[in-house]
Amino acid sequence: MNSVTMGGVTMGGTGGTAIAAEVQHRRRVVVDVILLLMRNGRILLRERANTGYGDGAYEPPTGQLADRETIVETAIRVASAEAGITISAGNVSLAHVMHDVSGGGRIAFFLTVSGWQGEHTSPGARWFPVGNLPTNMLDRSRVALRNYADGMRFSTYPAFGPAGTGGPALPGTSPWAAAGWQDAFSA
Numbered sequence: 001m002n003s004v005t006m007g008g009v010t011m012g013g014t015g016g017t018a019i020a021a022e023v024q025h026r027r028r029v030v031v032d033v034i035l036l037l038m039r040n041g042r043i044l045l046r047e048r049a050n051t052g053y054g055d056g057a058y059e060p061p062t063g064q065l066a067d068r069e070t071i072v073e074t075a076i077r078v079a080s081a082e083a084g085i086t087i088s089a090g091n092v093s094l095a096h097v098m099h100d101v102s103g104g105g106r107i108a109f110f111l112t113v114s115g116w117q118g119e120h121t122s123p124g125a126r127w128f129p130v131g132n133l134p135t136n137m138l139d140r141s142r143v144a145l146r147n148y149a150d151g152m153r154f155s156t157y158p159a160f161g162p163a164g165t166g167g168p169a170l171p172g173t174s175p176w177a178a179a180g181w182q183d184a185f186s187a
Contacts, residue, residue, distance in 0.1 A: 031107050063077060
């Protein structure tokens with residue numbers, strides 16, 4: 001078996017003929033993991049600071065997926081680093097996925113957490129009533145929370161409707177629908 005190197009990639013061949021293939025640049029997107037920490041009709045939000053984007057605006061505790069890290073491992077890391085609490089993998093559930101096409105491309109996994117240990121100690125973190133979210137909230141977070149409250153499992157941003165899902169889920173299927181979320185999203 002012969003081989004040939006093309007563009008830094010070694011290709012194998014049979015019968016003395018190398019198989020040529022072009023190596024194309026693959027698109028990479030940022031993967032965000034966003035925690036929806038709820039207690040007594042309130043949600044924990046953090047004020048962004050020193051990020052260069054949206055500083056001063058509120059959003060749920062958020063982090064980016066690291067190399068070779070699972071989404072749940074990221075959630076555990078974010079809970080500790082951004083909220084000062086400890087969560088276990090068994091308490092993490094998928095709430096919503098948002099494809100943000102407003103910039104270079106992002107996929108955000110919004111996860112609910114059914115329980116945790118500790119009390120938030122992170123500076124800039126506050127509990128807000130779900131029916132009275134701050135007006136200075138990142139728009140993509142507000143939109144994703146509204147879509148989740150409406151029962152959508154997937155959405156795109158900046159488009160407000162579900163992309164390719166055939167419409168929203170059945171009314172009332174979201175555990176947050178009864179908590180006054182619909183009114184909270186009209187800033």
